[in-house]
Amino acid sequence: MRNLNISRFAGFISLAFACNNVTKTDNKAVKTSETDTTKIVKANAYSIDAVSTTQEEKATDTELNYADSIDFEKYEVGPQKRIENAPIDWSSYPEAKDFKTRITEAYKTNDVNFAGHYITSVFGCGASCLMGFMVDVRDGKIYDLPLGEENSCLFAEDRALYNWMSRIFIAGVCKQNIEDKKVYYKAYLWNEDKKDFEKVEASEFVKK
Known part of the structure; x- marks a missing residue:
């Protein structure tokens, strides 16, 4: 015993x-x-932000990569000469100082990853929400990325799709409800002359 x-x-x-x-x-x-x-x-050439991506969503991305359906090359900026990053100009966007640590860290550690001249900083802002900024390496000026609550969607298949050589920014790939097979896009095109994002329809950038 x-x-x-x-x-x-x-x-x-x-x-x-x-x-x-x-x-x-x-x-x-x-x-x-x-x-x-x-x-x-x-x-990856495509910046699919891992900030808000769960393990389950990553598995879905492997099965269906929405970045592959986007014609990034249509809005290609062409070859760019690599230059040393200018100091961040906080006076260009004083409110961005509330996120100074995130923006500074991304600017120091990341390479140019949008539209040939910009380094992005994207982070979560609540459930199904992302927000972010981008900094122009040429002069250090800060700009909003078209994210936030107004560009979030309840049933998001993917979010924040962009790459270093293209001016197109996909804020979200969304569904009306979870059972839908069709998706719709919240997409924007960066206007370098106006320094602003303009909405663009899916018919302009989805590959046929």
């Missing part, structure tokens, strides 16, 4: 140790996955 109890106790210790190892391994796996995702986002 004593031997049986000892055996049971030893088994309990082994099980607890094994569970502890699994937990550590799982935590390590999650960290590795997050790191790998960051690397993929930075390496």
